[in-house]
Amino acid sequence: MPESRLTGSRIRERRLALGQRQADLARAVGVSPAYLNLIEHNRRRIGGKLLLDLALELDTDAALLSEGAGQALVTGLRDAADRSSDATPEVERVEDFAGRFPGWAELVVAQARRIEDLERVVETLSDRLTHDPHLAASLHEVISTVTAIRSTAAILAETDDIDPDWQNRFLRNMREESQRLSSSAEGLVTYLEAGSDRREMQVSAADDVAALVEEAGYHFAPLESPAVGEGEIAMMLERAGTLRDRGARDLARRMLVRYLADARAMPLHAFRTSLTNTGHDPARVADGFAVGLDAVLRRMASLPAEDAVPPRGLVVCDGSGTVTLRKPLEGFPLPRFGAACPLWPLYQALARPAQPIEQVVEMPGTDPRLFLCRAVSVPRSASSFDAPPVHEATMVIEPVDETDRPVVPVGASCRICPRETCAARREPSILGMRV
Numbered sequence: 001m002p003e004s005r006l007t008g009s010r011i012r013e014r015r016l017a018l019g020q021r022q023a024d025l026a027r028a029v030g031v032s033p034a035y036l037n038l039i040e041h042n043r044r045r046i047g048g049k050l051l052l053d054l055a056l057e058l059d060t061d062a063a064l065l066s067e068g069a070g071q072a073l074v075t076g077l078r079d080a081a082d083r084s085s086d087a088t089p090e091v092e093r094v095e096d097f098a099g100r101f102p103g104w105a106e107l108v109v110a111q112a113r114r115i116e117d118l119e120r121v122v123e124t125l126s127d128r129l130t131h132d133p134h135l136a137a138s139l140h141e142v143i144s145t146v147t148a149i150r151s152t153a154a155i156l157a158e159t160d161d162i163d164p165d166w167q168n169r170f171l172r173n174m175r176e177e178s179q180r181l182s183s184s185a186e187g188l189v190t191y192l193e194a195g196s197d198r199r200e201m202q203v204s205a206a207d208d209v210a211a212l213v214e215e216a217g218y219h220f221a222p223l224e225s226p227a228v229g230e231g232e233i234a235m236m237l238e239r240a241g242t243l244r245d246r247g248a249r250d251l252a253r254r255m256l257v258r259y260l261a262d263a264r265a266m267p268l269h270a271f272r273t274s275l276t277n278t279g280h281d282p283a284r285v286a287d288g289f290a291v292g293l294d295a296v297l298r299r300m301a302s303l304p305a306e307d308a309v310p311p312r313g314l315v316v317c318d319g320s321g322t323v324t325l326r327k328p329l330e331g332f333p334l335p336r337f338g339a340a341c342p343l344w345p346l347y348q349a350l351a352r353p354a355q356p357i358e359q360v361v362e363m364p365g366t367d368p369r370l371f372l373c374r375a376v377s378v379p380r381s382a383s384s385f386d387a388p389p390v391h392e393a394t395m396v397i398e399p400v401d402e403t404d405r406p407v408v409p410v411g412a413s414c415r416i417c418p419r420e421t422c423a424a425r426r427e428p429s430i431l432g433m434r435v
Helices: 008-016 023-027 033-040 048-057 070-083 091-100 100-132 132-156 164-192 207-215 230-241 246-265 268-277 282-289 293-301 345-351
Strands: 313-320 321-328 357-363 367-381 391-400 407-411
Touching: 008 033, 008 100, 008 367, 023 033, 023 048, 070 091, 070 100, 091 100, 132 164, 207 246, 207 321, 230 246, 246 293, 268 282, 282 293, 293 313, 293 367, 293 391, 313 345, 345 357, 345 367, 345 391
Parallel strands: 357 407
Antiparallel strands: 313 321, 313 391, 357 367, 367 391
8 A cells, every 4th residue: 555545544543542433533623424434444635734633633743644654664664574584574565554553563663673783782792702801801800719719718618627827817818809809790790781882891992993983983074184284183182082091092193194194195075076987996096096095995984974975884904804993884793802704805805915805795684784895905014124024904895785796695703693504604603593
């Protein structure tokens, strides 16, 4: 049923929810019960003053009854149906369902969104429990303290004749270890209760820089001005609330100095024009500005939100595969503590230095999504002739709706990836094998 024909169904559902008789409502708005019956069964269109009068009598907003008011609900139902791999809902009747049973429809949409939110929580907690060094250290502290208390208690319980001085010493040790355990447990609970509060969960200098990048969307407007210099970087670092120590500030300074160099080599307006003229081809843009391809990929991810169409994520890693810079993109989870999917083009680029890689990948889930990834690995400047080569890989990510290119199935990390037959799997998934 077309969306424009659902107004009558909404009027009827609202009237029934309020316990009003059809005849009473018809009398209140000055129409016959028969005509209102035709309206409620979507056999007569309605608008203007009559719609306003009905909304007033039904104590609701006319916009909620008018044409198109339920489009978001219908869209939510369609999204929920697309994400479902087990059920086979009648998608062709989704508009009729939304119009006849809006309450149930809202419940379905709310539950679908809740499931999606919980999947993100599972991804975050899995990454945190597996790789969070602060959490591992805290648990080790608790276990060590419990072991010390248990050993002391065993000595006191199993030894009949203990010198009073030694007994007092053991008891004093137990009291001190108990206080230590209480303090460690309290700190661990506080840390866990931080939940998704990114600022409370930052545990390293790299994590602080990641928070700075995420907060800015990897677009630092003060550095886009042609006249700006490194003095502006110093002021930005002073104002940054996410950088808690010298190590974090040093990492952030190096990142911002590189950002400034990219902005000077590729001014924002000229870069936008070049992207448009080249059809968003990074290689041609790099030739036009006489810069490295990695710089173009970083610059593509640095566009302000109003120009970021499509939106782009960014990942940079060193030769060990450790992520050193990340700009998140919805639908493409970036593990916070490393151990990402080895099938990402980012890591393929490390094995093929200076050779650009462009690949469409698919992230798993109830709603699999496609992304176009472009990556390249380049050597960093050597400090001397005999220094070992140090490579850095850069990958920019953007969503795509459909493609005729080959698609590579990837994941975020093995621990939360359901792809059972993946040759790159290094540990079982906590989500169960489904793909």
